[in-house]
Amino acid sequence: MRSIRRPAVTLSLVLVLVMVASLVASAQSTSKSLSTNFTLVNLATGSNLVNIQYYKQDGTQWRPSESETMPSQGSQLIRRQYDDSQLTSGSGSVVVGGSGPMGAVVQIQTRSGTATRAAYSGVSSGAAKANVPYVARKLVSASGEVNSQMIIQNTGTTATTAEVEMISAATGASVYKKTGISIPAGASFTYDLNTETNVPAGFFGSAVVTAGSGGQVAVVSNLFSGSDTLQTYNAFTSTSQEWLAPLFTSRLSNSLSTPIAVQNLSGVQIPINGISVSCVKDPSSPGSNFSMQNKAAVGNTATYFFNPVTDNTIPGGWFGACRITTTGYDTVAFVQMRVVSGAQAGAYEAIKGDGTKTKVVVPLYAKRLGNGFASVVTIQNLSKTSAANVTLKYTGASGLPANCTATINATIPASGSLQQNHRIESGAQSVPQIGNGCYGTIVVESTNSAPIDGIVQLTDISGLAGDTFQVHNAFAID
Numbered sequence: 001m002r003s004i005r006r007p008a009v010t011l012s013l014v015l016v017l018v019m020v021a022s023l024v025a026s027a028q029s030t031s032k033s034l035s036t037n038f039t040l041v042n043l044a045t046g047s048n049l050v051n052i053q054y055y056k057q058d059g060t061q062w063r064p065s066e067s068e069t070m071p072s073q074g075s076q077l078i079r080r081q082y083d084d085s086q087l088t089s090g091s092g093s094v095v096v097g098g099s100g101p102m103g104a105v106v107q108i109q110t111r112s113g114t115a116t117r118a119a120y121s122g123v124s125s126g127a128a129k130a131n132v133p134y135v136a137r138k139l140v141s142a143s144g145e146v147n148s149q150m151i152i153q154n155t156g157t158t159a160t161t162a163e164v165e166m167i168s169a170a171t172g173a174s175v176y177k178k179t180g181i182s183i184p185a186g187a188s189f190t191y192d193l194n195t196e197t198n199v200p201a202g203f204f205g206s207a208v209v210t211a212g213s214g215g216q217v218a219v220v221s222n223l224f225s226g227s228d229t230l231q232t233y234n235a236f237t238s239t240s241q242e243w244l245a246p247l248f249t250s251r252l253s254n255s256l257s258t259p260i261a262v263q264n265l266s267g268v269q270i271p272i273n274g275i276s277v278s279c280v281k282d283p284s285s286p287g288s289n290f291s292m293q294n295k296a297a298v299g300n301t302a303t304y305f306f307n308p309v310t311d312n313t314i315p316g317g318w319f320g321a322c323r324i325t326t327t328g329y330d331t332v333a334f335v336q337m338r339v340v341s342g343a344q345a346g347a348y349e350a351i352k353g354d355g356t357k358t359k360v361v362v363p364l365y366a367k368r369l370g371n372g373f374a375s376v377v378t379i380q381n382l383s384k385t386s387a388a389n390v391t392l393k394y395t396g397a398s399g400l401p402a403n404c405t406a407t408i409n410a411t412i413p414a415s416g417s418l419q420q421n422h423r424i425e426s427g428a429q430s431v432p433q434i435g436n437g438c439y440g441t442i443v444v445e446s447t448n449s450a451p452i453d454g455i456v457q458l459t460d461i462s463g464l465a466g467d468t469f470q471v472h473n474a475f476a477i478d
Contacts, residue, residue, distance in 0.1 A: 011040075011096040011104050011122045029147035029194040029224045035082035035111050038122070041363035041441065042070035043477050044100030050077065051097045056090060059159070059184025063087050070102070074361060074395060074441040082111055093153050093188040096122070103475035105363050107458070108222075108232060115466030118222070118232035118346065119458055121473045126155030126216035127237030130209045133263035133303045133334050135166065135221065137193040138201035142309075143343055144226020147194040150235075151220045152209055154183040160215025164191055165301075169205035172269075172299025183217070206263050206303045209235065223347070228466045231336055231347035239265050239330035242353030244323055246380035246417045246455050248279055248335070250308035251316040255341035259307040260322070260350070262298070266329035270298040274329060277306055280416045281320035284428035290315055309340060321380060321417035324350060337457075337471055346471030351453045355382050357476035360454045362442035365394065367422035367434050372462025374423040377474070379444050379454040381412040388412040388450035392420065394433070396440040404438035412452070423461050452476065 042048045048070045054062035063086040068077055081087055096104060104122030109115070135148040154160050163179040176198045183189045193199055211217045219235035249258045260277065264270050275294040281287060292314065298304045308314040324333050333350035366375045381388040389411050396404025408431070412418045421429040425436070446452045453476045460468035 011102060011124055028192045029149050029222070030116070032110055032116055034108055034116070036106055036108050037078065037080040037082070038094070038104055038106045039363050040070065040077040040096060041103045041361055041475065042073055042075045042100070043102050043361055043475060045073050046100070047071050048098050048100040048102055050102065052079070053095045053186065054087065054092060055095070055186045056092045057187055057189065059187040062092050074443055076363060076441065091190065093186060095186050101477065103361060103363060105472050107470060108230065114228050115464050115468045116228050116230050117468050117470050118230040119470035119472040120220055120232045120234055123218045123234060126153070126218045128211050128216060130217055130219040130235035130237050131263055131265060131332050132207040132209065132219060132221050132235045133261040133332060134204070134223065135193060135207045136204040136223070137196065137199045139204045140202065141225060142340065143229055146204070146223065146225045149193070149222040150191045150207060150209065151188050151222065152181065152183060152191065153188040153218045154185055155216045155218050157185050159184050160217070161212035162189070162215070162217055163210050165208045166199055166203065167206045167208070167301045168203065169303050172302040175199055175203060175205070206301060208301055225345065226343060229343050229345045230467060231345045233334050233347040233349055236332035236349065239332055240352045240354065241326050241328070241330060242323065243331070243333040243350035244321065244353055244380050244382060244453070245335045245350050246321050246378040246453070247319070247419070248322040249319040250314045252319065253317070254339060256337065256339050257308040259305055259309060259336045259338070260324065260333060261303050261305050261336070262324060262326070262331050262333045263303045264298045264300055264329060264331055266331070267300055269300065270294065270326065270329045272297055274298070274326060275304060276325045277322050278325070278415070279320055279322040280413065281318060282417070282419065285319045287315045287318045309338060321415060323353065323415050337469065339469065344467045344469040346457065346469045348455045348471045348473055351380060351382070353382060355451050355453055355476060357451055357453065357478055358446040358449055359477050360444040360452055361475045361477060362444070362454070362456055364439065365422055365442050366439040367431065368425070368436040368461065369439060370437060372460045372464060374459055374461050376423060376457040376459065377420040377442060377454060379412060379418045379452055381414060381416055382451040382453060383414050385414050386448070386450050387414055388446050388452055389448045390418065390452065391445050391447055393443045394440060396438050400438055400440065401435060403435035404440055406433040408433055423459060
């Protein structure tokens with residue numbers, strides 16, 4: 001493989017690019033044929049020259065590299081692996097370099113049959129260690145058997161090794177450590193727990209992925225439930241003592257609930273009531289603000305779950321935003337989104353509470369497209385004390401009508417969130433300023449310097465069978 005000089009800013013995208021069913025027979029947590037596409041968004045104020053490199057899992061070049069220019073902030077570049085004639089069937093990874101900052105969203109999906117879909121945001125760098133709050137092997141659940149894949153990408157420029165340690169949520173003890181995983185530079189390794197016989201059936205807990213000396217990795221977790229459901233999220237490479245969940249729901253009428261998983265990485269046990277979750281309701285939600293704490297001690301590297309699906313002490317029919325505080329204890333947290341009755345699910349990483357960014361870029365919004373595609377955008381106010389006055393600038397894609405572009409002003413209460421629901425045409429969270437059939441980008445700016453961030457749901461309103469639910473984090477910038 002010839003050497004290719006990378007621009008100064010890089011993103012690592014771990015892509016699951018399986019294009020024919022026969023290649024998935026050994027991938028084992030799912031028998032489905034999965035494909036991907038990814039969207040790059042320019043976060044720079046000017047043009048951005050990007051270079052895209054594709055790697056097979058053995059580290060060889062998968063297809064010739066590409067170079068393109070994104071002309072302005074918010075402009076997009078979309079690559080669909082399923083119709084790229086230069087890619088052979090299989091799985092691998094991507095490294096994107098740019099002359100300026102950018103974001104990336106990867107969508108994973110079936111192309112035929114009952115739907116399975118998920119999404120995640122690309123990462124800008126790797127780390128010596130990555131923490132995965134929730135993994136499982138052959139776990140029996142109400143949604144079917146649960147199995148995890150961890151896709152580990154070497155983000156360095158030389159080969160590295162990696163090891164993965166599994167920790168039981170039930171006991172807090174180490175269950176198994178897989179060592180000696182060899183990964184070429186830029187390439188990825190898929191560790192499928194369904195085939196790992198050293199981990200007992202029924203296991204659920206957390207995992208810690210550690211690179212060899214001097215190495216760096218990025219990790220994406222695929223969590224499969226039953227025959228169709230998939231949740232995908234990035235592992236965590238840094239900790240905090242305060243996290244925000246922009247959207248928390250509890251047993252809504254459509255059965256949507258959002259369990260929160262908090263992994264203890266403090267080095268010591270977190271005592272009972274050491275994790276506090278304070279929730280601020282959406283203005284249109286019934287009920288009132290409430291809080292909850294952990295009811296059991298949490299061992300180091302173990303995970304505690306706040307689960308409104310099964311915990312009826314959490315108010316039902318409620319939705320809003322939650323702040324997770326673990327004063328004195330370093331943690332990470334992520335949120336599952338489960339439509340229990342419809343076997344649909346997604347996941348997103350909780351947002352660090354100490355963020356200072358005042359602008360958020362949403363790579364893609366879509367309002368009631370003809371193919372059923374529609375998005376929901378949630379913007380989080382990170383401030384505990386001040387409301388955030390925000391301006392949302394919708395820009396429709398080239399060639400679309402004028403009603404696909406609009407500017408909307410709103411106020412988000414302290415620790416609260418604002419939801420822009422492009423699935424619906426009327427109601428408290430609807431966006432009547434944007435027409436049906438519109439799609440494009442959104443740039444959200446806090447005009448009073450309150451820090452903001454957000455998440456994006458990508459959904460289907462056509463009634464397509466299977467799991468059509470995807471969630472990813474938005475991109476906060478200065």
